[in-house]
Amino acid sequence: MRPFTYSRAASVEEAAKTAATQGARFIAGGTNLLDLMKLQIETPTHLIDVNHLGLDRIEPTAEGGLKIGAMVRNTDLAADKTVRRDYAVLSRALLAGASGQLRNKATTGGNLLQRTRCPYFYDTRMPCNKRQPGSGCGAIKGMSRSLAILGTSDACIAQHPSDMAVALRLLDAQVDAVGADGGRRSIPIADFHLLPGETPHIENALKPGELITSVTLPKPLGGTHVYRKVRDRASYAFALVSVAAVFGKDGRSRFAFGGIGAKPWRTDAADAAAPSGAAAVAEAALSGARPTAQNAFKQQLTARTLASLYRQKGA
Amino acid sequence: MKFDTPATTNPIDRGRVIGIPHDRIDGPAKVTGTAPYAYERHDAAPNAAYGWIVGSAIAKGRIGAIDLRAAEAAPGVLGIVTHQNAGPLGKGNFNTAHLLGGPQIEHYEQAVALVIADTLENARDAARLVRIDYAPEQGRFDLAAERDKGVPPPPGFGGPADTKTGDFEAGFAKAAVKIDQSYTTPDQSHAMMEPHATTAAWNGDKLTLWTSNQMIAWSVGEMAKTLKIPPENIRLVSPYIGGGFGAKLWVRADALLAALGSRMIGRPVKVAIARPQIPNNTVHRPATIQRIRIGADKQGVIDAIAHEVWSGDLPGGGAETAAQQTRLLYRGPNRLTTHRLSTLDLPEGNAMRAPGEAVGLLALEVAMDELAEACGVDPVELRIRNDVQYDPEAGPQRPFSSRKLIECLREGAERFGWNRRNPKPGQVRDGRWLVGMGVASAFRNNLVGKSGARIGVDAEGHVIVETDMTDIGTGSYTIIAQTAAEMMGVPLEAVTVRLGDSRFPVSAGSGGQWGANSSTAGVYAAAMALRAKLAEKAGFPADKALFEDGLIRLGNQSQPLATLAGREGLWAEDSMEFGDLDKRYAQATFGAHFCEVGVDIDTAEVRVRRMGGAFAAGRILNPKSARSQVIGAMTMGVGAALMEELSVDTRFGFFVNHDMAEYLVPVHADIPQQDVLFIDELDDKSSPMKAKGVGELGICGAGAAVANAIYNATGVRLRDYPLTIDKILAAQRVA
């Protein structure tokens, strides 16, 4: 960990303004950032604590949706009454992630921005285009079992590890942010995370200094909400494959996927295939997959997980 | 005291304190944070500076140049140790690779420097500024590719490389039923809670190491050899250890570098090996390739059995002796076992909980399941049919000292409800789960080793025991206190136990599940000597006197121990030496594991639903801590079956998933109810305690029971561990 200075922002606007300076970063729960700083994968010189700006509220919106403050802890969000009733898939996705202790610290904004779990990204002696642009990718011809099969590039095949973000993608959330100039905007979740392409180190649409203030959910969808996470042990492991789904009464359903995409994965074609059953949804969702020999099983596992959801929906 | 004839009735048989379930006596100190661990010796070595290890970035090759200028100039840096300034160093007998590398690099993450600073953060930060130019060389990292170059390893703890009895090939050729299968097990990490850690301080030419170590006397010798100083100049202190599983049998880089660092800066230095460094810097359980052939008659009675094992290690290293149990577990006149060792340039392979059997049984007990199915015999019954009460390689003249495998299988099956198992695989459904049951035998050799202790009574009648035995979380403190209490006729609360200090008499240490039986036998020997002294003072014949209620008694005469001890106290020291009873008798511990799993019909997720086991391991000294040992080991068996694997990158030559987020071990949610039954057994040929080891037995066979249950649930037979979702799906595709 490199020495750094620390300050508490007095306002959202001030936080964003300070953050635009060289080497500054926000710190929320710190559960991802501090680990990366200890390993010098991230080396900020200044941390701006944004925990005390009143961004920890969950409020209804005029449109009938829900505005979730960026500092709402994962535990609190998962336990929120409205979320459990109207957006159960979000609550379930959160509870499938990390551990109780981590969820107590982890925030809505920080969770969206958590970085990949690719093991080569974590060993600074190894090549990694995401960590050190241009150094090559250690994983493509190495241990890639856990990595993505969709949205990858020749530069990077890292998976997006978040569970929460998969549910937000399913729910068509908006990410609300304040820029360094004080300007506010909302970014549709579909556009928030970026595919690696040639620049895997650029992971989201935020501009330098831009602070996430909240995440807004549209009106509740109704239907049956499920989140199914398949992993190598029963708890406290990242997804090999996860599926968030809302099954509507009218046969119309929607799906988003974790563990398989370079970002939380959702396609219109997969949603459209819902009435034709699990196999059709899988085929549509997996179109364009570029697996390695080690992670090719994720295609079959995605199909099987969907089959399981369809089976249980009937039960 | 020498133990060379079977034990007769002795004070331990009274069973007033021994054999009763007791809470661990070190528990309160641990949960209140007052038990000092190696990295936290502020009490003994205040003002310690912090060392951070720099690990090699290449797996094999040489260091060209080292540039320390930037690191030395960094804030708070007090010194940097490298091979260039460490002075001449030797290497311990038990270390394969050098603990401080350079100029030659033997494996990835081998320590190449220690940066010492005033704070941990400064040391860690400056470590990143150490510039090292490497000249990498091509290494060998792929066991499968190197397998055919394997040679017989030198004999070690596991006995000779090969054994041969009768004529395996002929017996196998004419067998009515044949099994011939290959199995693989991956490299595994010990993943104990407490990392390797040491605080070191010099006083003149005298070195004290507060370290986390299972084997005090060995490690003093190893350290002396490495530092090239007399062993008398080293004191090693290791009273509390947060787990070891074999990883701390020998000294590691933390101990050497803390010593060198402290000598360099003239101040105590402490070093912990950081979690992400542990898998590649230290030791691991080596991967194996195993081939098993069994020839049997139609009833499943074995006539010929062969177990061949391939593993790899650094030059000069050892083999994983996975065929060990196959030499002793089942009958059959025609037998063959072989071990072959290939050279690999991966980090050093070494002992991990039940070396040999833990992975050998993952193969053998699945092969037995395959044989049971091929013969149409129930797998429990098959094992009973192949029981043998003597060493099947040596013949009936070498019987087992005690062997209750059949009782374990029968009683374990009864308790588990084995009769509810459907022998046809893939038949039982419970909601989304396919449900199956599996069984496996448990077997682990019983090793014994010379063990000494010192025991005293003070003027309050309080008993004190000192031995360099270690407690690696196993419960040594408690069973030693129980032994002393039983022997001296005092309550458990009247005993103080001091462990893990090289100033105390040399014990057997903790390893190979020999610690409990051997070290308590050492305490028994010392206590016998103290009893004799007390009896003499009281004027009673030692063999007639009774020790109870804090008194020594003869008929209706008695005297308090406190009075006899007087103001000076009375002390005695002795050790237990073991004769050749373990040569004349085969000595081993036995058990039977039962497991029920559910396998998701769609996703192939495996969930262990129930586990049960019955175990025969001689006298169970403390049923509470013994049960904890067994369920912990069963849990590790689940890990081996389902998830544990250090993934090798054969290009760079290292274990890729080298932290606890990527190297998975079971969590609570993976482990259901575990039922443990100890079968009554006293082994009079193991020691006067009539006990045997139990710390490793529970892992032996546990994973195979899981694998067999998966087969029973799904009809898919997997032979490459760990049995992960991707492998089950692939096998289902073929099936």
Ligand SMILES: Cc1cc2nc3c(=O)[nH]c(=O)nc-3n(C[C@H](O)[C@H](O)[C@H](O)COP(=O)(O)OP(=O)(O)OC[C@H]3O[C@@H](n4cnc5c(N)ncnc54)[C@H](O)[C@@H]3O)c2cc1C
């Ligand atoms: C062992 C372990 C297991 C885990 N398992 C899972 C799992 O199974 N599933 C899962 O989904 N996650 C898992 N996680 C990840 C966990 O969810 C994230 O670490 C957590 O959500 C990050 O939130 P935080 O508030 O601590 O973020 P921080 O660490 O504080 O910040 C993360 C990043 O976001 C930036 N940031 C934070 N807040 C804002 C903001 N408001 N605006 C702009 N930038 C901001 C920071 O600058 C930093 O770059 C695991 C983590 C660990 C350590």
Ligand code: SF4
């Ligand atoms: S997959 Fe991405 S994160 Fe992983 S090594 Fe390659 S570039 Fe780095």
